[in-house]
Amino acid sequence: MVALLDRPSYKIAVLLLSVAFLAVCMTASVMFGAKAYGLSTLQSAFSAFDGSDAHLIIRTSRVPRAAIAAVVGAALAVAGALMQALTRNPLASPSLFGVNAGAGLALVVAVALFGFPGLGQSVWIAFAGAALSAAAVYALGSGGRAGPAPVNMTLAGAAIAAFASSLTSGVLLGSDKALDQVLFWLVGSVAGRELAMLTAVLPYIAVGFVAAFALASPLNVLAMGEDVAVSLGQRTAAVKLVAAAAVVVLAGGAVAVAGPIGFIGIVIPHIARHLVGRDHHWLLPYCAVLGAILLVAADLGSRFLLMPSEVPVGVLTAIIGVPFFVLIARRGRYAE
Amino acid sequence: MRSKHLAAEKKASGSRYTALRSRRLPASALLDKRAVLAAIVLAAAIILMVLFSAGIGTMRIHPLDVLKVFAGQGQEVHKTVVFQFRLPRIALSLLVGASLAASGAIVQGMIRNPLASPDLVGITNGAAVAATSLIALTGGAASVRWLPLAAICGAAAAALLIYVLAWKRGVTPLRLVLVGIGLSSALSAITSVMVIASPLRIAGQALVWLTGSVYGAAWSGVLTLLPWTAAGLALAFVLARQVSAQQLGDDIAVGLGSRLQLQRLALLALSVALAGSAVALAGGIAFIGLMAPHMARRLVGPAFGAALPVAALCGGLLMLAADLAARTVFMPTEIPAGVFTAAIGAPFFIYLLRRRRSSP
Numbered sequence: 215m216v217a218l219l220d221r222p223s224y225k226i227a228v229l230l231l232s233v234a235f236l237a238v239c240m241t242a243s244v245m246f247g248a249k250a251y252g253l254s255t256l257q258s259a260f261s262a263f264d265g266s267d268a269h270l271i272i273r274t275s276r277v278p279r280a281a282i283a284a285v286v287g288a289a290l291a292v293a294g295a296l297m298q299a300l301t302r303n304p305l306a307s308p309s310l311f312g313v314n315a316g317a318g319l320a321l322v323v324a325v326a327l328f329g330f331p332g333l334g335q336s337v338w339i340a341f342a343g344a345a346l347s348a349a350a351v352y353a354l355g356s357g358g359r360a361g362p363a364p365v366n367m368t369l370a371g372a373a374i375a376a377f378a379s380s381l382t383s384g385v386l387l388g389s390d391k392a393l394d395q396v397l398f399w400l401v402g403s404v405a406g407r408e409l410a411m412l413t414a415v416l417p418y419i420a421v422g423f424v425a426a427f428a429l430a431s432p433l434n435v436l437a438m439g440e441d442v443a444v445s446l447g448q449r450t451a452a453v454k455l456v457a458a459a460a461v462v463v464l465a466g467g468a469v470a471v472a473g474p475i476g477f478i479g480i481v482i483p484h485i486a487r488h489l490v491g492r493d494h495h496w497l498l499p500y501c502a503v504l505g506a507i508l509l510v511a512a513d514l515g516s517r518f519l520l521m522p523s524e525v526p527v528g529v530l531t532a533i534i535g536v537p538f539f540v541l542i543a544r545r546g547r548y549a550e
Numbered sequence: 551m552r553s554k555h556l557a558a559e560k561k562a563s564g565s566r567y568t569a570l571r572s573r574r575l576p577a578s579a580l581l582d583k584r585a586v587l588a589a590i591v592l593a594a595a596i597i598l599m600v601l602f603s604a605g606i607g608t609m610r611i612h613p614l615d616v617l618k619v620f621a622g623q624g625q626e627v628h629k630t631v632v633f634q635f636r637l638p639r640i641a642l643s644l645l646v647g648a649s650l651a652a653s654g655a656i657v658q659g660m661i662r663n664p665l666a667s668p669d670l671v672g673i674t675n676g677a678a679v680a681a682t683s684l685i686a687l688t689g690g691a692a693s694v695r696w697l698p699l700a701a702i703c704g705a706a707a708a709a710l711l712i713y714v715l716a717w718k719r720g721v722t723p724l725r726l727v728l729v730g731i732g733l734s735s736a737l738s739a740i741t742s743v744m745v746i747a748s749p750l751r752i753a754g755q756a757l758v759w760l761t762g763s764v765y766g767a768a769w770s771g772v773l774t775l776l777p778w779t780a781a782g783l784a785l786a787f788v789l790a791r792q793v794s795a796q797q798l799g800d801d802i803a804v805g806l807g808s809r810l811q812l813q814r815l816a817l818l819a820l821s822v823a824l825a826g827s828a829v830a831l832a833g834g835i836a837f838i839g840l841m842a843p844h845m846a847r848r849l850v851g852p853a854f855g856a857a858l859p860v861a862a863l864c865g866g867l868l869m870l871a872a873d874l875a876a877r878t879v880f881m882p883t884e885i886p887a888g889v890f891t892a893a894i895g896a897p898f899f900i901y902l903l904r905r906r907r908s909s910p
Contacts (some may be wrong), residue, residue: 370725372731373665373896376836376837377892377899381893384888387754387757388885401739401743528740529740532736533736534732535732536735540729540733543716544725544729
């Protein structure tokens with residue numbers, strides 16, 4: 215595949231531009247909504263906080279929302295890129311492979327059994343669910359001498375997702391309390407989250423990002439095929455294990471904050487590959503920034519789609535994502 | 551009386567097949583002995599299960615008393631309980647299970663991937679979107695009678711969309727599956743919106759429906775589904791030869807004179823009608839369409855004409871068992887039967903994947 219940006223200087227320039235655009239998007243996300251505020255109000259909310267409605271909304275609702283959208287979008291996109299590199303399957307992503315559904319099931323079960331857990335615990339519960347379902351899908355769909363068969367793994371993911379969501383609704387029906395508390399969370403959304411939720415997961419997600427970026431070189435080698443990687447002296451098992459752990463932390467953390475938001479993990483890595491090619495040193499940072507832009511923008515759009523009520527952003531990303539998915543499914547390795 | 555109107559003959563001792571030839575009409579049929587045997591055993595199991603299942607509940611009735619009720623005797627109370635409450639539910643379970651199993655058998659034969667089924671490729675999700683939209687938009691008021699129609703329309707629309715999106719100078723099975731999976735996750739996102747958008751009481755109703763349950767079945771529901779199931783199964787049986795040809799691969803099917811794409815569309819439509827009508831009445835019962843055809847193939851081999859009736863019987867039996875468990879395991883609370891089918895189905899799926907891996 216020929217990358218659109220074929221010189222390092224272009225890549226740096228576009229990356230910086232993207233970061234700037236992300237800043238613009240986040241500012242817009244803070245300014246616009248059911249009520250629009252000017253830049254001066256924005257500034258004074260932080261420099262001269264006076265407890266007025268406008269300042270309160272900006273500080274407790276809009277800013278957390280923009281920040282959460284950016285972090286979650288980045289985490290999901292990087293997790294998707296890692297999964298695609300690991301499984302060598304262009305359709306791999308946290309939502310389609312059941313990782314999000316597994317995290318959701320774990321949280322719902324926990325709520326039904328023990329009531330709503332504290333923020334600290336809910337993160338670990340989501341991690342456990344994500345790890346369990348990711349391991350299940352990988353163990354199911356991979357293996358054999360031919361390596362993981364893309365279709366099998368995709369089907370295994372769909373089956374695990376179906377299983378998890380079926381059990382989720384079973385558990386929800388068994389306990390009214392859980393239904394009440396968790397329903398809003400079953401469709402991914404970044405609205406109505408407190409900043410504390412983000413700060414609870416941020417350390418883990420940060421570790422996930424660091425691990426992912428540190429793996430860029432080994433992943434480039436691994437992408438040439440497992441045999442090549444082994445013969446070049448790579449300890450592929452260790453690389454895969456760390457990458458899988460990063461996926462679990464990134465996707466699980468994102469789900470713990472925002473609920474299952476789909477398709478970012480598919481759409482963004484493909485766009486990024488078109489822009490900068492397959493080198494993970496460039497691919498992963500681009501994924502992070504572009505994923506953040508997509509989710510912040512989608513969240514902004516979701517406020518205006520059905521004014522005055524809001525569409526959960528997970529629905530919007532799913533609707534944006536499906537054409538992409540169909541496009542990928544219609545060509546390349548899957549086309550024959 | 552001409553007793554030799556149909557002459558049954560054995561080809562050779564030890565042959566699996568018995569040939570039926572008509573002397574008058576230019577027609578003949580091969581009867582798979584293993585399939586007949588399997589069908590008889592399964593039917594007997596279903597009858598036993600029905601007797602047992604009709605007796606279990608908050609009021610326990612001995613299977614012999616159930617038998618008496620069927621014969622028109624027995625106590626009035628028993629009659630009311632069996633005929634009014636339990637039998638409609640049992641009959642609906644059987645029909646739903648058979649429809650889903652037949653639909654799954656067709657989809658698996660057509661897609662040539664034993665891991666596919668109507669609920670994994672998105673047909674069921676289409677029905678779910680339509681049904682939950684109806685429940686949510688009408689506030690749960692006018693819903694019950696129109697639910698089946700909405701669900702069938704939704705399933706058909708989803709299947710059509712999947713088919714069109716997968717079309718690229720013909721439809722390959724693989725693209726059909728992948729496009730289906732992608733579309734189904736978008737559809738389930740829309741479903742969740744509908745559930746969230748509706749008030750809590752109705753959200754619960756929609757969730758029950760989504761997970762799949764034959765709770766509160768009545769004879770009217772049974773009569774609504776019966777024509778769909780009967781016609782669908784009959785048509786599938788007629789098309790069995792085409793499915794068998796498609797199972798061999800596109801090239802061979804064309805070589806055998808199949809009009810491949812046309813038949814594929816017809817088979818897809820048939821599986822939609824079967825799955826859509828079942829989903830309409832029982833909601834998103836998962837994994838039966840996956841499991842039953844496999845059991846059938848294990849029992850009687852891959853020839854579709856033999857596998858289809860056996861799969862339908864297996865599906866009915868599975869659904870009956872799942873509903874029995876749903877009613878009784880956590881008595882007095884009822885759990886949607888779909889939870890149990892998923893709980894059996896997912897491990898089954900794992901088993902299938904592992905087996906495929908060990909023998910590629």
